Amino acid sequence: MDDFTPKRLTLFMGHYGSGKTNLAFNFARMLKRQGKCVTIADLDIVNPYFRTKDSQKELEEDGISLIVSKYANSNVDLPSMSAQTYALIDSRSEYGVLDIGGDDRGALALGRYADDILAENDYDAFFVVNRARPLTQTVEQAVSIGMEIMSACRMGFTGVVNNSNIGDDTTAEYVRDSIGWAKSVADALSVRLVCTTVMRGLKLEGAVPVDLRRYEWQK
Amino acid sequence: MSEKVLMKGNEAIAEAAIRSGCRHYLGYPITPQTEIAAYMAKRMPKIGGTFIQAESEIAAINMVYGVASTGRRAMTSSSSPGISLKCEGISYLAGADLPALIVNIQRGGPGLGGIQPSQSDYFLCTRGPGHGDFRLIVLAPSSVQEMADLTSLAFDLAFKYRMPAMLLADGTMGQMMEPVRLKEEKKIAAAAPWAATGTKCERPHNVINSLYLDPQLLEKRNIERFERYAKVEKKETRWEEFMTEDAEYVIVSYGITARISRNAIMKARKAGIKVGMIRPITLWPFPSAPIRRLADQAKAFLSVEINMGQMIEDVRLAVEGKAPVELCFRAGGMIPSPDEVFKAVKKLARRK
Numbered sequence: 321m322d323d324f325t326p327k328r329l330t331l332f333m334g335h336y337g338s339g340k341t342n343l344a345f346n347f348a349r350m351l352k353r354q355g356k357c358v359t360i361a362d363l364d365i366v367n368p369y370f371r372t373k374d375s376q377k378e379l380e381e382d383g384i385s386l387i388v389s390k391y392a393n394s395n396v397d398l399p400s401m402s403a404q405t406y407a408l409i410d411s412r413s414e415y416g417v418l419d420i421g422g423d424d425r426g427a428l429a430l431g432r433y434a435d436d437i438l439a440e441n442d443y444d445a446f447f448v449v450n451r452a453r454p455l456t457q458t459v460e461q462a463v464s465i466g467m468e469i470m471s472a473c474r475m476g477f478t479g480v481v482n483n484s485n486i487g488d489d490t491t492a493e494y495v496r497d498s499i500g501w502a503k504s505v506a507d508a509l510s511v512r513l514v515c516t517t518v519m520r521g522l523k524l525e526g527a528v529p530v531d532l533r534r535y536e537w538q539k
Numbered sequence: 540m541s542e543k544v545l546m547k548g549n550e551a552i553a554e555a556a557i558r559s560g561c562r563h564y565l566g567y568p569i570t571p572q573t574e575i576a577a578y579m580a581k582r583m584p585k586i587g588g589t590f591i592q593a594e595s596e597i598a599a600i601n602m603v604y605g606v607a608s609t610g611r612r613a614m615t616s617s618s619s620p621g622i623s624l625k626c627e628g629i630s631y632l633a634g635a636d637l638p639a640l641i642v643n644i645q646r647g648g649p650g651l652g653g654i655q656p657s658q659s660d661y662f663l664c665t666r667g668p669g670h671g672d673f674r675l676i677v678l679a680p681s682s683v684q685e686m687a688d689l690t691s692l693a694f695d696l697a698f699k700y701r702m703p704a705m706l707l708a709d710g711t712m713g714q715m716m717e718p719v720r721l722k723e724e725k726k727i728a729a730a731a732p733w734a735a736t737g738t739k740c741e742r743p744h745n746v747i748n749s750l751y752l753d754p755q756l757l758e759k760r761n762i763e764r765f766e767r768y769a770k771v772e773k774k775e776t777r778w779e780e781f782m783t784e785d786a787e788y789v790i791v792s793y794g795i796t797a798r799i800s801r802n803a804i805m806k807a808r809k810a811g812i813k814v815g816m817i818r819p820i821t822l823w824p825f826p827s828a829p830i831r832r833l834a835d836q837a838k839a840f841l842s843v844e845i846n847m848g849q850m851i852e853d854v855r856l857a858v859e860g861k862a863p864v865e866l867c868f869r870a871g872g873m874i875p876s877p878d879e880v881f882k883a884v885k886k887l888a889r890r891k
Contacts, residue, residue, distance in 0.1 A: 336574070337547055337716050368570045368654050369714040395653030395872060397570050452545040452718075454554060455581065486545045489718040536876050537711070537798035 324514075326351055327444045329409070329416045329437060331430065332481075333473070334448035335456050335465050336366075336422030339483040343448055343517065344419035345375050346530045348384050357414045359385040362392065364421040365399035365429045372419055375533060401429060409436050423465060424472035434474045446514060447477040449505055451484040451498045459504045466509055479514035480506040483530075488538075492524040543720050548686045549574035549713040551721075552616070552642055552706065553582070555687035559694045560727035561612040561640070562588035565602040567595055567621060570654040571710035572644035575616040596621040600628030600641070607637040608747040610734025612694055612727065616642035618710070619660050620651060622668060629703055630669025634749025636733075636764070638697035640690070641675075642706045644713035647872040655872025656710035658794060659846035664707050665823045665853070672761050674768045676704035676775070677822040679793040683717035689820070691722060698731070700771055702764075707822060709845065711795045711874065771824055778826035779818040782808070786815030788887050789833050791854045792843035793819045795874065800843045803880035810881075812888050822850070830857035839887045840864040843880055845873070863890070 330347060332340040341364070348360045360379065362372040372379075373392045380386075387404045408416045420430050437443050447466050449456060456462040470476055482502030484495055495518050506513040518527035546554070553575045556564070564579040576592065583590035593599035599615045606613035617625060622643045632639055645660050647653040667673045676696050678689040690706055697704040730736050735745045751757035782804060783789065792800040797818040807814045817833065819826050830840075839862050842851035848866040855864045867883035869875045 337545065337550075367714070369656075369710060393655075395647070395655060397654045450545060452543070454544045454546060454550065455578075457544070486543050486718040487716060489543055535715075536874065537715075537795055537802070 326356070326415065327442050328412070328440070329418060329443040331418045331420060331443060331445040332448055333420045333427055333430070333445060333469050333477070334422065335450070335453055335462075337453055338422070338448040338450045338456070339485070340422070340448050341370070341372055341419050342530065342533060343481060343483060344417050345372065345379075345533070348379070348417040349382055351415050351417070352382055352384055358417065359387060359408050359414055360417045360419065361387040361402075361405050361408055362389070362419050363401055363405065363429050364419060364426060365401065366421040366426045368397065399429075405433065409433050412440075420473070424468040427469040427473040430473040430475065438475065444478045445475055446479050446481045447509065447511070448481045448483050449502055451501050452486040459501060459508060462505045463508045466505070477509060477511050479511050480509065481514050482516040484516070485519060490519055490522065492518065492522045495522070495524055495527060541721055541723060543718045545716055546683055546719050547574055547714060547716050548680075548683045548708065549644065550578050551683045551687040551719050552690050553578035554721055555690040556614055556640065556694070557582060557586065557588070558722055558724045559612065559691040560725055561614050561694065562586070563606040563611055563613040564589070564615070565591045565593055565599045565606070565613065566615050567593050567599050567617065569618045569621045571646060571656070571713050572616050572618045572642065574713070575642060596624035597628065600625040603639045604628060604632055604635070604637060607632065607639045608635070608735045610731035610736065612640075612698075614640035614642065616644070618644050618646045619648050619657070622660060622663065626669040629675065630671050630673065631749050632703045633667070633669070633673035633675070634671060635747050636701040637703065637747065638694075638701055639703045640693050640697060640706065641703060643708070645707065645709045647870070653872045654710065656795065656874065657845050657870065657872060658709055658796070659849065659870070660707070661822065661844070661846060661849035664705055665825070673764070674702070674771070674823060676700070676702060676771065677707050678704065679707050679820060679822050680712065681794055681797045681818060683715065684719045686712065687719050687721055691725070696771070696775060700767055701733070702767070709795050775821060776824040776826050776828070777820035778829055779820060780829065781816040781818065783815035783817065783833060785813050786833065786836070787838045788812065788814040788841065788884060789830075789837045790814060790816040790841045790843055790880070790884070791819070791830065791850065792816060793822065793850070796843045796845055799875060799877050800880050802877035803884060806877060806881045807884045810885070812884060814884050825853045825857070827853070827857035830854060831859060834858045834861040837862050839890060841867055841883055841887055843867045843875070843883075845869055845875070
């Protein structure tokens with residue numbers, strides 16, 4: 321990713337559980353390390369648990385701002401978003417990382433900002449894919465979910481991010497073997513394969529290492 | 540065996556149910572189990588199955604009764620407040636000796652409570668959710684792999700003993716993602732001999748009913764049913780023991796809190812405290828025998844739960860007063876950290 325020039329807004333979209341939230345977190349940290357002013361916006365209106373807000377402390381320590389529904393991680397079961405998101409979309413100075421909810425249902429929430437984002441035209445919309453997810457194991461399945469997402473948010477993807485992993489059972493070989501599949505998904509959608517990610521600690525040349533969030537019940 | 544995939548607990552339940560021969564899912568959405576319904580809505584139409592989002596939880600459980608009457612594998616899923624609504628239907632299933640799977644991905648209560656995880660339906664589910672004399676097989680997974688495996692087992696046991704079975708987990712288990720290896724699709728035998736599938740004038744009617752006009756007959760049916768429950772208790776009680784051989788202190792915990800307790804046990808062992816764990820896999824039948832056995836060697840027991848203390852009553856019954864039983868808990872949607880459990884173990888070890 322050394323030669324990668326970030327756009328002002330970077331959107332992470334994809335199937336449920338493809339790793340959007342974790343990639344958004346890692347991507348925001350990468351931008352911060354490049355000395356940019358970064359805000360991460362959680363637009364997930366689907367997931368009740370395991371949200372960007374779980375990493376609030378780490379984000380604050382890193383100086384990354386977080387925009388999140390005030391009901392996230394609470395007992396209020398409302399699909400709501402923060403009004404602050406508009407400030408980030410309208411801003412022309414700060415970098416924004418947008419974590420979009422899963423599938424077409426999650427992507428619906430992005431639709432309300434689509435016109436503004438398209439008008440500014442300084443964005444990347446990444447389709448995050450994981451071959452180990454049961455409903456996106458074949459190229460056809462992944463492409464079909466990608467099409468549903470694009471119609472729901474009324475935006476096209478600018479690239480595919482291959483985040484193939486099977487949790488703690490992931491091996492470098494598994495990730496390497498998924499690259500051809502991810503390339504086919506990108507080709508079918510007529511976009512480029514931006515990168516392949518790999519859990520930090522596994523060695524795979526050319527792959528982007530990412531950190532994982534661990535919870536109390538995980539070893 | 541198929542290759543490993545990465546799944547949410549809720550998705551693993553849904554896919555495992557399909558591979559166990561379930562082609563009828565009848566449900567109503569509620570957080571934190573909605574992914575089960577969402578997954579079924581996507582998959583069932585592609586495999587000739589039926590997905591119905593009913594008008595309510597009550598309607599859904601009664602549709603399960605209808606499908607189960609034909610000897611097919613039917614399931615519904617919900618979370619705590621929705622399970623309260625299903626109780627009448629579960630009692631009718633038990634009264635008509637119908638097998639079915641009910642999944643409960645628990646959240647905090649009572650009342651509307653909240654959407655964060657809990658184990659506070661232990662009383663409700665292990666005592667037989669609904670009116671009348673009956674039991675429910677209750678299975679408590681502790682990993683996404685077990686959520687798949689126990690879903691399959693729940694169907695098998697339900698059909699073997701002609702009674703409803705429940706998969707009982709909490710919101711965290713439903714939402715967490717882990718690697719899982721799913722079993723290949725199972726071939727299901729033709730319709731059960733008791734099923735109401737039409738006589739074709741070739742056999743007497745199979746009547747599916749829980750109403751008995753003659754009280755003596757009702758008593759007889761209830762006694763027969765409890766003889767069947769006694770078989771389940773004898774043959775199907777399941778649990779896992781962790782470092783119990785030399786344990787002076789024994790944690791009893793299931794589901795998500797068993798995982799946290801395991802981490803706490805590793806800490807306590809490093810600190811020189813001999814602690815082990817009994818992890819019930821069936822909550823009914825409850826693994827009383829191994830707990831009773833350990834009561835002769837252990838100085839004290841600790842029930843770790845995310846509720847105000849419910850399973851602790853079964854632990855106390857099993858211990859038969861031979862050792863003190865203490866509680867380590869969080870409630871209302873909170874989960875204890877391994878450190879909190881470790882502290883409770885230390886407190887137990889200090890006690891004279």
